[in-house]
Amino acid sequence: xxxxxxxxxxxxxxxxxxxxxxxxxxxxxxxxxxxxxxxxxxxxxxxxxxxxxxxxxxxxxxxxxxxxxxxxx
Numbered sequence: 001x002x003x004x005x006x007x008x009x010x011x012x013x014x015x016x017x018x019x020x021x022x023x024x025x026x027x028x029x030x031x032x033x034x035x036x037x038x039x040x041x042x043x044x045x046x047x048x049x050x051x052x053x054x055x056x057x058x059x060x061x062x063x064x065x066x067x068x069x070x071x072x073x
Contacts, residue, residue: 004021007051010065012057028069029057 001009015025022040026033027064031053039046039054 004042004044004046006069007046008040010068011036011040013047013052014060015063018058025054025057028059029053031057038065 015022020028022036023033026036029036030049035050036054038044039050051065052062055062058065
């Protein structure tokens with residue numbers, strides 16, 4: 001699994017835990033729905049600013065977002 005796929009899976013996991021639609025996460029993150037959808041599908045490289053915005057929308061830190069990456073490697 002490449003880094004984009006790991007990030008994508010983490011976004012999906014966190015969104016599902018919070019029972020958020022992609023549209024609602026986009027709203028909270030101040031991003032377009034298509035931006036969130038692209039990030040979740042790993043269709044393109046994900047910018048750190050997009051991850052930062054998604055973390056804001058999920059009300060977590062970037063460190064919390066990446067906290068499970070070592071466990072899953």
